[in-house]
Amino acid sequence: MRSRFAGVVAAVGLAWRAAPGLFAVYVPLNVLGAVVPVASAWLVKLILDALLRGTPLYPLLWLVGILAVVGVIAGVVPQVMEHLRVEADRRVTLLSEDRLYGATERFVGLSRFEDPHFQDTLRVAQESGRSAPSNVVNGFVGVGRALVTIAGFVGSLAVLDPLITVVVLAAGVPAVLAERALARRRAAVFLEMSPSIRRELFYARLLTDVRAAKEVRLFGIGGFFRQRMLAERATANAAERRVDRHELRVQGGLVLLSSVVAGGGLVAAIVAASRGQLSVGDVSMFVAAVAGVQTSLSMLVGAYAMASRSLVMFEHYLALLRSDSDLPVAASPAAVPELSGGVELRDVWFRYSPAHPWVLRGVNMTIPAGRAVAIVGRNGAGKSTIVKLLCRFYDPTRGSVLWDGVDLRDMAPADLRARIGAVFQDFMEYDLTAAENVGVGDVGCRDDRPRVEEAARLAGVHKTLARLPAGYDTLLSRTFGTAGSASAESAALAWLTGDDESGVGVTLSTGQWQRLALARGLFRGRRDLLILDEPSSGLDPEAEHQVHETLRSYAAGTTRVLISHRLGATRDADHVFVIEDGVVSEEGSHASLVAAGGVYARLFALQAKGYQEPTAVG
Numbered sequence: 001m002r003s004r005f006a007g008v009v010a011a012v013g014l015a016w017r018a019a020p021g022l023f024a025v026y027v028p029l030n031v032l033g034a035v036v037p038v039a040s041a042w043l044v045k046l047i048l049d050a051l052l053r054g055t056p057l058y059p060l061l062w063l064v065g066i067l068a069v070v071g072v073i074a075g076v077v078p079q080v081m082e083h084l085r086v087e088a089d090r091r092v093t094l095l096s097e098d099r100l101y102g103a104t105e106r107f108v109g110l111s112r113f114e115d116p117h118f119q120d121t122l123r124v125a126q127e128s129g130r131s132a133p134s135n136v137v138n139g140f141v142g143v144g145r146a147l148v149t150i151a152g153f154v155g156s157l158a159v160l161d162p163l164i165t166v167v168v169l170a171a172g173v174p175a176v177l178a179e180r181a182l183a184r185r186r187a188a189v190f191l192e193m194s195p196s197i198r199r200e201l202f203y204a205r206l207l208t209d210v211r212a213a214k215e216v217r218l219f220g221i222g223g224f225f226r227q228r229m230l231a232e233r234a235t236a237n238a239a240e241r242r243v244d245r246h247e248l249r250v251q252g253g254l255v256l257l258s259s260v261v262a263g264g265g266l267v268a269a270i271v272a273a274s275r276g277q278l279s280v281g282d283v284s285m286f287v288a289a290v291a292g293v294q295t296s297l298s299m300l301v302g303a304y305a306m307a308s309r310s311l312v313m314f315e316h317y318l319a320l321l322r323s324d325s326d327l328p329v330a331a332s333p334a335a336v337p338e339l340s341g342g343v344e345l346r347d348v349w350f351r352y353s354p355a356h357p358w359v360l361r362g363v364n365m366t367i368p369a370g371r372a373v374a375i376v377g378r379n380g381a382g383k384s385t386i387v388k389l390l391c392r393f394y395d396p397t398r399g400s401v402l403w404d405g406v407d408l409r410d411m412a413p414a415d416l417r418a419r420i421g422a423v424f425q426d427f428m429e430y431d432l433t434a435a436e437n438v439g440v441g442d443v444g445c446r447d448d449r450p451r452v453e454e455a456a457r458l459a460g461v462h463k464t465l466a467r468l469p470a471g472y473d474t475l476l477s478r479t480f481g482t483a484g485s486a487s488a489e490s491a492a493l494a495w496l497t498g499d500d501e502s503g504v505g506v507t508l509s510t511g512q513w514q515r516l517a518l519a520r521g522l523f524r525g526r527r528d529l530l531i532l533d534e535p536s537s538g539l540d541p542e543a544e545h546q547v548h549e550t551l552r553s554y555a556a557g558t559t560r561v562l563i564s565h566r567l568g569a570t571r572d573a574d575h576v577f578v579i580e581d582g583v584v585s586e587e588g589s590h591a592s593l594v595a596a597g598g599v600y601a602r603l604f605a606l607q608a609k610g611y612q613e614p615t616a617v618g
């Protein structure tokens with residue numbers, strides 16, 4: 001109950017902060033809108049009674065004039081309110097989305113994003129963040145408005161017949177309770193269906209994703225994915241259908257109840273009028289009051305249902321906003337000094353969660369400042385996991401990672417990351433211009449074109465980018481049209497008629513994208529620690545050679561960690577670590593490891609042999 005109240009306060013606070021002026025007008029207008037029906041019912045009663053009493057025309061015309069003004073207000077107020085509501089909704093959505101996505105940035109690690117439960121909460125929060133705060137506020141304003149109207153009519157009815165007043169009011173109680181239960185049930189089903197809907201979206205995206213298109217067509221698995229997508233939709237539909245049917249039964253019963261009460265009230269009023277206990281004006285007031293209370297009760301129930309349904313959703317939004325960071329952040333973090341000693345993994349044990357197997361089982365590794373270190377090992381040995389621990393995307397389950405002797409957990413993650421440059425194995429291909437794709441490596445300097453071009457040159461991709469249709473300003477995307485292309489409408493028309501040439505997205509080859517990712521890493525400038533996780537896996541041999549030459553001269557003196565399966569690239573490292581079975585199984589210089597004749601020597605010999613073996617022709 002307390003959390004519900006806190007939810008209402010939070011929604012009102014958010015709405016007020018987003019659009020204070022609008023709400024300052026919107027709420028009083030609702031009160032005005034609420035009293036208008038009561039005022040017109042009274043005016044009609046007074047006019048009818050005055051007519052039957054034979055009141056002179058002049059005072060009667062006054063009443064009619066006031067009734068006309070009330071009628072105009074009744075017509076205009078809802079229009080203005082609707083306009084204000086829509087505008088307020090826009091502003092509230094803007095602020096609530098800003099807060100939501102601001103909150104997701106506060107999760108400094110990666111684990112939350114890999115947690116399916118978190119993904120479900122996120123999806124509900126994304127949906128509710130758009131509309132829930134406005135719906136909660138509008139719902140409760142609607143409830144308040146209905147209550148004001150009901151109070152006005154109940155007061156009027158009570159003057160005429162207290163018993164009928166009690167019956168009409170009592171008939172509203174089950175409706176309120178039933179709608180409350182329905183709202184909860186609908187919200188629960190929505191949450192229960194969340195995983196299904198997420199999977200449905202996943203399959204739907206696969207069917208249209210350009211990256212999946214090749215395999216989907218070659219393997220002929222479109223039908224397979226479509227069936228799965230439809231099965232997920234059918235599951236969600238079945239659950240929603242059950243709720244719809246239940247709602248239909250409950251609401252049907254409520255309508256029946258309110259009709260019986262309204263009919264009963266009318267009969268009672270006519271009987272009383274025939275006995276001379278009520279005037280004609282009283283009967284008209286009676287009819288208007290019964291109808292007004294019924295309408296307001298159903299408005300109240302509807303508004304309450306909307307508010308409480310949105311409140312349940314909004315609580316997920318609030319839970320996400322208020323959830324702690326996924327990694328503990330030191331209250332008074334230590335400064336991150338320029339790396340002078342080195343980075344050390346000390347007896348590091350790591351698994352992704354208690355349900356996952358151990359990946360690292362006591363890794364000890366020192367990366368001395370200013371030296372180049374290579375990490376090699378089989379697929380799945382844990383090399384990229386070490387990179388993620390160095391960037392503090394996760395904390396070691398046991399042991400520690402030390403930066404010049406200071407535990408990474410004692411530092412602010414943003415300060416640490418500001419000292420790190422990286423090219424990840426699963427680098428991003430941003431739907432941005434070529435220049436921006438490089439520039440986001442150091443986002444504050446993204447407009448420094450000479451530096452952008454210099455980084456691209458170092459990564460060997462300058463010529464490719466310069467030759468694009470709009471050079472560095474070319475949008476690299478298949479999702480959005482090219483920069484400066486026609487409007488969406490005319491582009492769609494051109495596509496339909498087959499005349500579409502402008503909307504063809506420009507994109508790069510895998511190796512070119514990889515060079516672009518490298519340029520992004522280099523654009524970051526000389527950071528204290530440069531991490532290169534398979535930076536050249538997609539490059540042709542010549543390009544790979546060039547990249548490693550460039551890195552050797554460009555990054556000389558920078559602390560470097562290189563991960564590569566190509567042992568030709570790692571032979572220049574000052575120190576090589578071999579990871580096997582979760583520990584460092586061998587370490588030393590390339591030459592000493594080859595001489596030792598262990599795993600590294602065997603892998604190196606295998607690769608070298610592969611290059612030397614004569615190719616059988618014919």
Ligand SMILES: Nc1ncnc2c1ncn2[C@@H]1O[C@H](COP(=O)(O)OP(=O)(O)OP(=O)(O)O)[C@@H](O)[C@H]1O
Pocket residue numbers: 114352356359377378379380381382383384385386425
């Ligand atoms: N986010 C994750 N959640 C759970 N397990 C993971 C996650 N990322 C990696 N793993 C597991 O951790 C192990 C080590 O993965 P990692 O990516 O570090 O290996 P790697 O040595 O870099 O492999 P490769 O040479 O193939 O790139 C693998 O068994 C992998 O399945």
